[in-house]
Amino acid sequence: MDSFLDFVNTIPWWAWVIFALGLVAIRDIFLQRTHTITHNYPIVGHLRYWLESIGPEMRQYFVANNREELPFNRIERSWIYASAKQENNYEGFGTDRDIYAHQHIFIKNRLLAFKVPENHPNTKDKTFLPCAKVIGAFNKRKKPYRPASVINVSAMSFGSLSAAAVKAMNKGVAKSGAYHNTGEGGLSPYHKRGGDVVFHFGTGYFGVRNTEGGFSLDKLISLTTENPCIKAVEIKLSQGAKPGKGGVLPAAKISREIAQIRGVEIGKDVLSPATHSAFSSVPELIELIEEIAEGTGLPVGIKGAIGKLDQWEELADLMKKTGKGPDFITVDGGEGGTGAAPPSFADHVSLPWVYGFSSLYKVFQERDLTSRLVFIGSGKLGFPAKAAMAFAMGIDCINVAREAMMSIGCIQAQVCHTNRCPTGIATQNKWLQRGISVPLKADRLAQYFKTFRKEFLEITHAAGYEHPCEFTMEDIHVNVDDDYLHSDLKLTYGYEKTQVPFRGMQELVDCNYLGGKVFSGNQ
Numbered sequence: 001m002d003s004f005l006d007f008v009n010t011i012p013w014w015a016w017v018i019f020a021l022g023l024v025a026i027r028d029i030f031l032q033r034t035h036t037i038t039h040n041y042p043i044v045g046h047l048r049y050w051l052e053s054i055g056p057e058m059r060q061y062f063v064a065n066n067r068e069e070l071p072f073n074r075i076e077r078s079w080i081y082a083s084a085k086q087e088n089n090y091e092g093f094g095t096d097r098d099i100y101a102h103q104h105i106f107i108k109n110r111l112l113a114f115k116v117p118e119n120h121p122n123t124k125d126k127t128f129l130p131c132a133k134v135i136g137a138f139n140k141r142k143k144p145y146r147p148a149s150v151i152n153v154s155a156m157s158f159g160s161l162s163a164a165a166v167k168a169m170n171k172g173v174a175k176s177g178a179y180h181n182t183g184e185g186g187l188s189p190y191h192k193r194g195g196d197v198v199f200h201f202g203t204g205y206f207g208v209r210n211t212e213g214g215f216s217l218d219k220l221i222s223l224t225t226e227n228p229c230i231k232a233v234e235i236k237l238s239q240g241a242k243p244g245k246g247g248v249l250p251a252a253k254i255s256r257e258i259a260q261i262r263g264v265e266i267g268k269d270v271l272s273p274a275t276h277s278a279f280s281s282v283p284e285l286i287e288l289i290e291e292i293a294e295g296t297g298l299p300v301g302i303k304g305a306i307g308k309l310d311q312w313e314e315l316a317d318l319m320k321k322t323g324k325g326p327d328f329i330t331v332d333g334g335e336g337g338t339g340a341a342p343p344s345f346a347d348h349v350s351l352p353w354v355y356g357f358s359s360l361y362k363v364f365q366e367r368d369l370t371s372r373l374v375f376i377g378s379g380k381l382g383f384p385a386k387a388a389m390a391f392a393m394g395i396d397c398i399n400v401a402r403e404a405m406m407s408i409g410c411i412q413a414q415v416c417h418t419n420r421c422p423t424g425i426a427t428q429n430k431w432l433q434r435g436i437s438v439p440l441k442a443d444r445l446a447q448y449f450k451t452f453r454k455e456f457l458e459i460t461h462a463a464g465y466e467h468p469c470e471f472t473m474e475d476i477h478v479n480v481d482d483d484y485l486h487s488d489l490k491l492t493y494g495y496e497k498t499q500v501p502f503r504g505m506q507e508l509v510d511c512n513y514l515g516g517k518v519f520s521g522n523q
């Protein structure tokens with residue numbers, strides 16, 4: 001034995017390296033049949049796979065220019081990071097954007113900006129910007145709700161996000177007066193950290209499902225009664241990244257905790273079908289909305305990505321005829337994010353936000369229904385200028401998903417579907433989650449929302465208005481590639497939005513249904 005160890009000790013380090021490479025070469029040539037490149041070019045072939053794996057990071061850090069990347073370019077990400085950290089989020093020397101580029105947005109400023117009077121709510125709190133409409137007011141729901149923030153956290157479930165991320169987001173919305181949409185995974189303990197909540201369910205009915213996997217109204221009623229933080233219910237019909245696509249939650253991902261929150265069995269794959277079992281026609285959808293509203297007292301809305309309009313028209317016709325229907329509609333753009341979707345869906349199914357929303361809004365406007373609905377938009381709208389365009393088109397509130405993730409540290413690694421999110425946000429890996437400091441990240445989300453609202457208000461004032469609900473289609477221009485070169489939204493999309501009845505910010509402060517408890521002027 002000693003002589004063998006003495007012999008091993010005499011072998012130089014480079015001989016070990018050659019020996020190891022020899023083993024890799026034998027494996028590449030004789031033992032594996034899956035990679036042609038490594039078979040044909042043993043050892044060096046591995047370099048190709050390694051370079052391919054670090055390519056996205058290399059491009060992000062060294063190659064791509066400031067405005068080049070998608071879904072969010074470096075300037076957009078940096079603006080969110082700086083806003084969330086309360087750092088300097090300005091840019092010097094002037095814009096680095098090609099402002100003649102196709103679809104570039106211009107907001108028309110007024111000669112004299114809106115002057116905020118003394119004792120105005122925004123003199124006391126420059127970030128106070130609630131929704132100008134009350135959700136559920138028209139339908140006289142028992143518990144109407146006015147979101148205290150025009151920017152809110154979009155549907156993302158506990159399951160697709162980590163417990164630490166959900167906790168940070170909920171504490172963040174509590175600090176900024178916004179609401180937190182649960183996403184499809186049910187109401188977890190991490191959603192109950194003080195923020196207003198919109199309870200969202202899809203075809204899996206997680207958290208409100210019966211033993212057969214169908215929808216249970218009784219469960220929803222007890223859930224909302226036991227959790228007064230729930231201010232509204234959202235039925236998911238589709239989302240921009242994967243409309244009409246079901247999903248499987250693999251047994252391996254179902255921990256005891258997730259099983260309990262979602263109301264599913266441990267050890268069995270769980271199917272989210274492509275379609276709902278609780279209704280199969282538009283009249284049945286309206287019936288369900290009314291049953292939920294009646295049973296819970298809460299406003300009820302629907303979320304959808306826009307494609308064909310025939311069933312939306314049927315919905316609008318029935319709403320007009322019966323006086324019933326959703327209190328709010330969340331319109332998600334085809335550019336929307338997801339935890340996981342096939343690229344063929346994410347890239348091609350459903351319309352981009354501006355095309356989808358403009359066609360949908362007209363359906364409701366033609367039937368004189370826009371005033372009774374609250375329109376919520378999502379799809380890369382978490383930037384003040386984009387939001388101004390959305391408000392001019394008829395939106396009353398926006399939801400943000402990936403922007404909220406970035407405010408708590410997401411680096412756009414785009415690996416949400418692998419459970420290996422390096423920032424601990426979109427993973428169930430306990431080690432990776434431990435890197436998240438919940439109090440710090442809660443502050444960051446709150447700060448991003450407040451900075452967003454402050455800048456959005458400043459843009460609104462520059463255009464001569466007190467509240468962004470006053471933006472009209474003629475206030476915003478986009479570059480178009482035809483003889484006009486640029487045109488206002490009214491001409492581009494062929495409608496003018498219905499005026500939102502707004503009688504001053506003070507009325508919103510005084511509203512009994514105002515959610516969140518954050519207006520610093522009252523403290």
Ligand SMILES: Cc1cc2nc3c(=O)[nH]c(=O)nc-3n(C[C@H](O)[C@H](O)[C@H](O)COP(=O)(O)O)c2cc1C
Pocket residue numbers: 154155156157160161182183184185236238239240303332333335336337338339378379380381382399400401402403416426
């Ligand atoms: C990680 C993740 C999980 C999501 N989960 C849901 C979901 O459960 N239900 C849903 O309707 N949308 C879900 N979405 C879509 C978002 O709610 C949102 O509609 C979309 O990302 C557009 O907003 P954004 O551009 O601000 O990200 C998810 C998005 C992400 C990034």
